[in-house]
Amino acid sequence: MKVHNAEIAEKFNELADLLEIKNENPFRIRAYRNAARLIKSLSHEATDLIKKEEDLTKFPGIGEDLAEKIIIIVKTGELPLLKQTRKKVPKALSDMMRIPDLGPKRVKILYDKLKIRNISDLKKAIKQGKVAKLEGFGEKTQEKIEKALAKFKTGEKKRLKLVDASMLADSLVKFLQKIPGVKEVIVAGSFRRCKQTVGDLDILVTKSKNSHMMQRLLKYDGIKSVVSQGETRATVKLHSGLQVDIRVVPQESYGAALLYFTGSQAHNIEVRKLAQQKSLKINEYGVFKGEKCIAGKTEKEVYRCVNLSYIEPELREDRGEIAVSLKNKLPKLITLKDIKGDLHCHTNVSDGQNSIEEMVRAAQKLGYKYLAITEHSKHLTIANGLNEKQLLQQIKKIDKLNPKLKNFQILKSIECDILEDGKLDLSDDVLKELDFVIGAIHSKFKLSSAKQTERILRAMDNKYFNILAHPTGRLINQRDAYEIDLEKIMWEAKDRGCFMELNAQPDRLDLDDVHCKMAKESGVKISIATDAHSAATLEYMHYGIDQARRGWLSARDVLNTRSWFELKKLFIRS
């Protein structure tokens, strides 16, 4: 069985939890956590790197010992040190640390004094009022834990999709901006870094001295409860369950605060380490030389203090951006303005809502030069997929429409099903009449990785195949990616002159950021496409751009930053 990066990371994280409860050296614990984070963010499976005998110690934070441990996990699926540690500290204590207000210290006290080994022990002890009597706990803490327990379910905390968080953020930001004395309001955190999902919102506010922003904030009708509230910081929960942290900072600290609250935490730590090396100190109020503040108004000047060129928020994940920025070699990231057209959308001929004409008008309004109409093919009956005859009719219709358009081209295409054996759903006789062909998997998601990979490679063997749509098939928070060897597919796509899609539907975002970077490294160009099923959703393009930027993509890495004239040549396979 192949061990995935996420499983390796999980083992290191659990080990870190247990060692923390054992009160071990905090820096050793941090090393395990750093390693877990690093492994999760790798664009390659550790299993594959080890197979290729690559030296894992080249990654920052991985030394001889951790490299050896990763190899053991990959080879045996086990981490001996973790097994031993579980004998001294029960695994369930690590789960208990997920409960708010319970950290390693309190979990240890509960375990030592009350023999609490799991959640149900904890519930019992609270009922008997034993927890409140423990040193360092008290009535209020017991009450808080009791409340948290009522909601606590094991497993990952649900993160909101960026599109959903966006609606909640917009409305709150508008409310804050109307409060007298409030100057700037910006959502920082993972939202500003455009992560595909966000766990909470971090909102940064600057205001005049006499503004009673914090008091007025509590009048916002979206707030369900107040977790904490001070002069410069408040934490509230919205009715949707989303937690919001609001921080007030002085105007002169705006840049330093924005940098700090944008994160990621790992990125900030690296920046601060650089400062430390230069005997500077960076906190959310500025850059300090001794007592003296030497920068802080803008993010750019904070970065400059430690010899870094400005790093776009989407890159701040500690995935190598610091080292590249030191050399001033960061890529110029793609922007929405670079996009010249959309290469994937549906009309009411298959399962879309609008006519071709309506879709075209919407695309022109967005300033595009072309729009590809890509209906489903016949195998996808549920979506009114087209057969050969129907597709030929649509081709004719588009040929009639095109001469009437000024400075705009409708492209003839199809989102053709890839059948289980890797054949395409429509005959070559019709496919050859199209400007290009998108291939997609809409069935048999459960094939083995080897079979699914082979299926896609066979489809790409067809010389009319150009772009692989939503390559992993995942739906955020709903459906996992199907098992495929994406790295192999990318190399083979490059070989055949095929391309990958970044599907910009907010619940797909497929390829994701890490895979985009992998594609860039493989030399495969990407089509950022909305897969719009209505005129309005052609505007989802920016969600794709967000992830592309997180994947380090420049305009040249993306197909549809090109004119149709230039693009046409890339679609002709030799």
Place this chain on the structure above:
DNA sequence: GCCGTTTTCGGCCCGACTGTTTTCAGTCG
């Protein structure tokens, strides 16, 4: 456990808020 114009030891990012304290530890981001 990692790392090195402090290179094999001795450091390792930094501050706000809460509750339980009476000056601070724990948790969180």
